[in-house]
Amino acid sequence: MEQILTELMKTFPMLNTYLAAGIFIFARLLGFIRFAPVFNRKEIPGMVKISLVLLFTIILTCVAKPDVKVVETSFVLSILLNMVVGAMIGYVAQLILLAIEAGGDMVNMQMGLSSAMVLDPTTSAQVSIVGKCFQLLGLLIFIQLGGIYWLLQAFMHSIEIFPLDAVVIPLKQLVNMDYLVQLSSNVLFMGLQIASPVLLATLGQDIILGVISKTAPQVNVFQLSFLFKPVLGAAIMVWILPMLVNVISDYFLSFAKII
Numbered sequence: 001m002e003q004i005l006t007e008l009m010k011t012f013p014m015l016n017t018y019l020a021a022g023i024f025i026f027a028r029l030l031g032f033i034r035f036a037p038v039f040n041r042k043e044i045p046g047m048v049k050i051s052l053v054l055l056f057t058i059i060l061t062c063v064a065k066p067d068v069k070v071v072e073t074s075f076v077l078s079i080l081l082n083m084v085v086g087a088m089i090g091y092v093a094q095l096i097l098l099a100i101e102a103g104g105d106m107v108n109m110q111m112g113l114s115s116a117m118v119l120d121p122t123t124s125a126q127v128s129i130v131g132k133c134f135q136l137l138g139l140l141i142f143i144q145l146g147g148i149y150w151l152l153q154a155f156m157h158s159i160e161i162f163p164l165d166a167v168v169i170p171l172k173q174l175v176n177m178d179y180l181v182q183l184s185s186n187v188l189f190m191g192l193q194i195a196s197p198v199l200l201a202t203l204g205q206d207i208i209l210g211v212i213s214k215t216a217p218q219v220n221v222f223q224l225s226f227l228f229k230p231v232l233g234a235a236i237m238v239w240i241l242p243m244l245v246n247v248i249s250d251y252f253l254s255f256a257k258i259i
Contacts, residue, residue: 021064024082024164026057028155031083035090036151037097038143056152064159078164085162089154093147096255097138099187100248101127103194104134110195110202111233112226130237134194141248190251194244201236202229 033039033049108128117126127135192199205228237244 021164022057022061024078025060025064025159026053027079028082028086028158028164029053029056029060031086031088032090032151032155033086035087036093037090037139038148038151040090040094060156060159064156082164085158086155089151089158093151093154095184095187096252097135097142099190099251100138100194101131101135102187102191104128104131106191106195107131107134107198107233107237110198110229112229137245138248138252141245142252145249145252147252186251193247197240198233198236201232205229205232 030053033053039049039052105128108130111130113129117128119126209224209228
């Protein structure tokens with residue numbers, strides 16, 4: 001067996017380099033798939049994810065043309081660092097979609113549907129119905145605009161910034177901190193921008209019901225609000241849906257460069 005491997009090394013001198021690079025790319029892809037949008041869905045079976053990671057590893061190893069030197073430090077440390085870098089890229093991309101879900105949560109609360117929660121298999125947590133609908137809408141728009149291509153492009157760019165055999169993560173080069181702060185702050189800003197029509201409509205309704213409660217105290221305004229808010233909120237959402245798709249598309253296009 002050793003003789004066969006020796007002969008293979010002589011025949012294919014780059015085989016050892018590509019095998020080492022493949023292991024590091026595989027580890028980085030594992031961290032990337034765990035947090036990146038679209039790929040992190042728990043509805044996708046684990047065997048399918050592993051097969052996809054293996055396929056991407058073969059393709060990216062050939063495309064990246066690696067130049068992996070002899071690892072002087074711990075081999076396990078290099079694998080862990082590659083997993084961390086992949087997870088960082090996936091998390092930054094996930095922040096873009098979290099803003100859409102935050103807007104849906106605000107709309108859900110204003111519509112009085114806070115008690116209607118569903119289990120999200122992706123996060124294994126209770127989420128709002130409207131927030132889940134907005135999340136799926138944002139995910140579809142993200143795929144339609146070529147978001148998966150952006151993710152793979154960002155992953156390839158990370159190999160240039162953080163080589164496969166590096167042992168120090170260049171945070172300032174890998175992730176622009178100003179850009180990361182802007183993404184984090186946009187979770188609230190974009191959420192308010194999406195939820196603002198429903199917020200203003202429900203605010204106007206609360207003012208009208210408040211006036212009715214003062215002029216006609218015998219009317220049970222508290223129960224009327226539970227009846228009117230979901231209906232009014234749903235009507236506003238259907239009315240602004242075309243505009244909402246354009247707003248989300250412009251938002252995604254403004255953050256096309258993930259890293």
